[in-house]
Amino acid sequence: MKINIEEVKETIRGVLLELMEEDAVAKISDNDFFAEEMGIGSMTIVQIFVTCQEKYNVDLSNEIQLSEPMSIQTLAETVVKKAEQ
Amino acid sequence: MNFLNVYEEITVPFSERPMMIWFEGDEKKNCNAEGFRAFTDSAAAYLEKVFSDIPKGRWIGLKSRNHPMWYPVFFALEKIGYPVLLLDENIDSLALESFCRQAKLAGIVSEKDESTENIICCKISDILFSSCEKPENICWEYRVAFCTSGTTGNAKIFVFHADSVIEQSRRVRESLISQEKIFSEIDVSSCLVIQTLPQRHCLGFGLTMLVLPWGLSVILPEKEGIFSVADTCRKHGVFCLCTVPAIWKGLFRMAQARFGNCGSESMHKLLGEKMLLAVSAGARLNETLWEKAMDSGLTFLNGWGMTETGFVSIGNVSDDKSVDYVGKLVGGHETEILSPDENNFGELAVNGSIVYQSVLVDGEEIPRDNGEFYRTGDIFSLDDGRYYFRGRRKSVLIREDGENIYLDELESHFSFLENEQFCVFEHNEQPALVFYSQKDVTEEITEKLRTVNYSLPVQKRISKFYCSNIPLPMTSKGETARYYMSSYINENSENIREIVLYRQ
Numbered sequence: 001m002k003i004n005i006e007e008v009k010e011t012i013r014g015v016l017l018e019l020m021e022e023d024a025v026a027k028i029s030d031n032d033f034f035a036e037e038m039g040i041g042s043m044t045i046v047q048i049f050v051t052c053q054e055k056y057n058v059d060l061s062n063e064i065q066l067s068e069p070m071s072i073q074t075l076a077e078t079v080v081k082k083a084e085q
Numbered sequence: 086m087n088f089l090n091v092y093e094e095i096t097v098p099f100s101e102r103p104m105m106i107w108f109e110g111d112e113k114k115n116c117n118a119e120g121f122r123a124f125t126d127s128a129a130a131y132l133e134k135v136f137s138d139i140p141k142g143r144w145i146g147l148k149s150r151n152h153p154m155w156y157p158v159f160f161a162l163e164k165i166g167y168p169v170l171l172l173d174e175n176i177d178s179l180a181l182e183s184f185c186r187q188a189k190l191a192g193i194v195s196e197k198d199e200s201t202e203n204i205i206c207c208k209i210s211d212i213l214f215s216s217c218e219k220p221e222n223i224c225w226e227y228r229v230a231f232c233t234s235g236t237t238g239n240a241k242i243f244v245f246h247a248d249s250v251i252e253q254s255r256r257v258r259e260s261l262i263s264q265e266k267i268f269s270e271i272d273v274s275s276c277l278v279i280q281t282l283p284q285r286h287c288l289g290f291g292l293t294m295l296v297l298p299w300g301l302s303v304i305l306p307e308k309e310g311i312f313s314v315a316d317t318c319r320k321h322g323v324f325c326l327c328t329v330p331a332i333w334k335g336l337f338r339m340a341q342a343r344f345g346n347c348g349s350e351s352m353h354k355l356l357g358e359k360m361l362l363a364v365s366a367g368a369r370l371n372e373t374l375w376e377k378a379m380d381s382g383l384t385f386l387n388g389w390g391m392t393e394t395g396f397v398s399i400g401n402v403s404d405d406k407s408v409d410y411v412g413k414l415v416g417g418h419e420t421e422i423l424s425p426d427e428n429n430f431g432e433l434a435v436n437g438s439i440v441y442q443s444v445l446v447d448g449e450e451i452p453r454d455n456g457e458f459y460r461t462g463d464i465f466s467l468d469d470g471r472y473y474f475r476g477r478r479k480s481v482l483i484r485e486d487g488e489n490i491y492l493d494e495l496e497s498h499f500s501f502l503e504n505e506q507f508c509v510f511e512h513n514e515q516p517a518l519v520f521y522s523q524k525d526v527t528e529e530i531t532e533k534l535r536t537v538n539y540s541l542p543v544q545k546r547i548s549k550f551y552c553s554n555i556p557l558p559m560t561s562k563g564e565t566a567r568y569y570m571s572s573y574i575n576e577n578s579e580n581i582r583e584i585v586l587y588r589q
Contacts, residue, residue, distance in 0.1 A: 018342045019311070019335050035543055036586075039515060041486060042544045043311055043331050050310035066543045 003056055003083045008076040015051050019044045030076075033069040048075070058082040086248040087227035088163035094251060095297035096121055098274065104297065106277070106304040106321070107153035114153070115302075124154055128161035130217030135207045136192050141166030141224055143191035144445070146184070147285065148172035149209050150196070151305060155284045156293065158194060158212060159229075165220050167192070168228035170242065170445075171285035175542055184232055187242050189448030230445060231287045231392050233489060243393050243441035244450060252417055253395045253439045254294045260399060260415040267361060267384045274300035276324035276359075281306060281314055281332060287392045288367055288487070292327050301325070311335045319357035326356065327364035330374055331486035337377045349382020364388070367487025369474065375408045388412050389474055393459060395439045398472045409466075409473040421458055422467055430475050433465040434458035480567055482511045488544050490516055492567060495545065498537050506557050510570035515548035519557065519570060519581065526552050526584055535586045550584040553577070 009030060016025045020040070034040040034048075049064045056079050063070065063078055070078075096104065096118040103115035116124065136145065145167040147159055162169045170188045172181070174196060184190070185204060192205040200206035229250065233241040262268045278296045280303050282289030293303055301324070306317045311332060318326060336355065337347040344351035353360065363383040370378065370387055378385040379402055388399035389411035397420075400412020414420065417439040425431035436458040443452045453459070464475040477483070482490040495509045495516055507520035518534075538546050551574055558566040558573055566573075574581050 018339050020338065035546065036548070039548060041331055041484075043335055043486060045543070047310040047312060047335075050308065051312070054308075067539055 003080050005076050005080050008052065008056065008079045009072050011051060011055055012048055012072050012075060015048045016040075016044065019047060028072070030073040031071050033071050035066060036069050045070075052079050056083050086246070086251065087225040088160065088229075088247045089225040091247050091250055091294065092125075092160050092164075092225075094254070095294065098298065098300035099302070102275075103302050105153055105156070106302060108305070108307045116153075121157060124157035125160045125164065126219045127215060127217045128154070128158050128212045129164045129220035129223075131212050131215040132158075132161055132194070132207060133165045133220045133222065134217075136165075136167065136205060139167070139191040139205065142168070142226070144168050144170050144188040144230070146170045146172045146188070146190050146193040146195070148174050148176075148181075148193060148195040148199070149285075150174045151280065151284050151289075152209070153305060154209070154213055158209065161212075161220075162194070163226045163229075164223055166222070166224040166226055168226045168230065168244075170230045170232070171290065172232060173283070173285060177540070177542070184242065187447060188230065188445045228442075229290075231285075231290070233392050233491075242445040244443040244445060245395070246442050249395070249439055249442060250291075250294055253291065253415075254298055256416040256439070257291075257295050257396050257399065258299055260413070261386075264399075264413065265384060265386075265401060271324075271361070273324070276301050277304050277322060278302070278325040278327070279304050279306065279314065279318055279323045281326070281328045282367070286487075287395065288327075288390075291396060296325070311339070315339060315355050318360055319355065322357055322359040324359050325362040325364065326360065327366065329367040329485065329487035330365055330370050331368070331484070333363070333365055333370075333378070334374055334485065337374070337381075347377050348380050352381045352383060362386070366390070368483045368485050370402070370408065371485070372408050375402060378402050386412070389463075389472065391461060391463075393441050394418070394435050394461065397435060400471070405471060407473055409475055411472050411474045413470050413472065419458075420467070420472075422465055423460070425466075429466045429468075430464050431466075432478055433461045433463050433472075435461060482514070482516060484514070484544060486544065490545055492516060495541075495547070498541065499534070501533055501537075506565060508557065508565040508567050508570060509547065510567045512549060512571045512574065516545070517549040517551065517571075517574075518547045519551040519553055519574065521553045521555070521557050523554055531584060531586060534584070538586070550586060551581050552584055553581040555580045 028038055032038050034045055049060045053060050058079055099118040104117055104121050106115040145162050147169050159169055190204055193199055194207045194209055196209055198206055227247045228244050230242050230244045278301045284290060304321060306313045340347040340351040340355045344354055361384055363385045366388050385402045386399055387402050390396040396415050397418055398412040398414055418435045418437040421434045422431040423434050440459050443450045462478045464478055466473045466475060480492040492509045502520050505520040505522050509516055509518050534550055558569050560566045
């Protein structure tokens with residue numbers, strides 16, 4: 001399935017906007033790491049992954065452990081890559 | 086008294102109606118008491134065979150995320166004579182090894198194969214697919230054990246007896262009925278409570294043991310994630326949500342984003358018209374959340390307790406003008422405020438039959454001295470039977486998702502810095518680490534910090550690393566002054582720099 005990376009980023013930002021203040025979301029750049037740089041809590045991170053899994057029908061169960069830093073950009077790239085596999 | 090008494094208390098109200106409700110894909114499932122007993126018996130018969138070489142009375146671990154069959158598996162183990170140690174499904178191998186050693190674990194029920202030379206493992210999926218009938222040898226156990234957050238090798242395991250579990254459930258129920266008029270206005274026996282808390286945690290376990298004997302059915306969220314918590318409440322007419330401040334914060338924010346505010350009407354649009362009772366526990370409500378709780382239109386309860394003490398106090402946020410108010414005693418505890426200062430603030434100490442009965446240390450079960458009050462490490466004040474939580478004394482950081490972070494335990498992960506003066510401290514409500522070094526920070530050190538940090542669960546990772554070129558402040562006992570460190574960093578910014586681990 002071909003997915004537009006910008007659409008995935010919008011989806012992620014949509015989740016962030018539901019769970020965080022607008023001002024805080026506006027300050028997040030595509031390359032800021034969720035936990036390490038933005039201090040985003042596990043509840044919000046889990047919801048971002050769950051939403052991406054459901055919407056794009058991809059398995060992110062390994063990535064959700066965040067053994068590597070993850071940003072809007074890197075997560076969107078991962079979703080696109082997995083959807084194309 | 087043993088867990089048969091608990092088992093009977095929780096099943097009796099559900100002869101005719103659903104006791105547990107859950108979802109498999111789009112399909113809604115449920116079981117009544119008969120179904121619950123059948124699942125329990127089948128699991129007990131299967132586990133009896135798997136653990137046939139393990140003597141009764143030896144501790145068995147239960148390490149699984151929330152699951153509809155979690156409780157039947159728990160009671161199955163108790164029914165065939167094994168006390169159960171409740172384990173976090175996310176702990177790493179080091180913490181698991183430590184818990185196994187402390188409890189001298191003989192077996193474990195887990196989602197994956199975790200057998201070792203000394204531990205027999207039974208995969209939970211194998212139990213679910215078994216179709217056994219009844220166990221042969223029934224000998225109900227009376228003990229259950231909870232772990233405090235085991236970030237490192239310093240596991241702490243507290244044992245409770247069945248009579249204490251029952252007493253706690255009754256006392257909290259009586260306290261709620263006497264304090265809150267909602268319970269005289271509504272027949273709760275037809276209501277639903279959503280379980281979002283980990284069942285293996287004292288709070289999640291305690292909630293289930295509280296509501297089932299009362300006749301409230303337990304429903305699990307349809308899917309993972311906070312959106313599904315709200316959807317499940319709304320779609321299935323949930324009456325009560327008990328959860329941690331982090332989830333309440335997310336729900337208030339969702340109401341704000343979807344409906345423009347998080348007042349009464351919006352919260353009911355989000356969580357459904359039947360949602361009337363809200364409980365926040367596991368961590369402190371901050372002022373913003375407290376204000377939103379007051380405006381939510383829900384009967385909003387806040388309480389205090391800890392793994393070692395069980396539920397100690399509970400009260401309605403609207404009954405008091407202080408954000409620190411955590412209610413009145415639920416009973417079953419005696420309390421003392423130790424060494425109160427001029428404001429009557431002092432450390433809370435508690436005693437009574439609901440406080441833990443023993444600890445597991447190096448395979449030995451050591452009973453608590455019932456004559457001694459347990460020092461909670463939390464600062465309280467008491468006014469006319471009302472308890473006010475004023476802060477923590479111990480070096481524990483409690484996140485708003487209820488996760489306890491033991492700063493000294495986190496330090497032990499970074500022991501490769503032991504030649505330097507270093508400490509982990511609370512900085513902007515997150516754990517941070519600072520060390521003193523007159524040399525440049527090498528790439529090797531940076532990489533080690535990064536590797537160790539990423540080996541920790543995400544919620545326990547260090548948020549900021551600092552290197553100081555001046556010595557760190559010390560206490561009169563010769564320890565690094567953890568409590569002063571956050572302001573020390575801010576006051577000495579020219580000598581202390583942040584180490585950025587993640588990007589050049």
